[in-house]
Amino acid sequence: MIVLEELDNAKKGLTEVSRNVRQVSRFIGELMENGADLSAGPGTKMVCLGNVEQIDTPYLTETTSGLTFAVDRFKTWQHSGHITLRTGERSRLAHYASENL
Numbered sequence: 001m002i003v004l005e006e007l008d009n010a011k012k013g014l015t016e017v018s019r020n021v022r023q024v025s026r027f028i029g030e031l032m033e034n035g036a037d038l039s040a041g042p043g044t045k046m047v048c049l050g051n052v053e054q055i056d057t058p059y060l061t062e063t064t065s066g067l068t069f070a071v072d073r074f075k076t077w078q079h080s081g082h083i084t085l086r087t088g089e090r091s092r093l094a095h096y097a098s099e100n101l
């Protein structure tokens with residue numbers, strides 16, 4: 001419930017983060033209206049993936065991204081884990097695009 005309250009508090013404003021939070025809030029509302037079960041019972045796993053080096057908006061940085069926020073909030077929970085991959089296999093096209101776009 002704390003996470004939803006934090007999302008609710010972040011909806012106010014004109015920043016990119018506020019707009020993203022409002023979009024997530026609408027998406028969760030639609031899921032619930034359509035009868036989706038959003039409860040996290042025993043054995044539920046949540047995986048957050050992302051590459052903070054691919055942020056393409058001037059309003060976010062590596063330290064203010066949603067992924068960084070989630071990692072930070074879960075880091076003290078005994079049932080969470082965090083892995084940072086230092087290198088990865090990418091195609092020549094993907095590498096070129098990340099360097100030049």
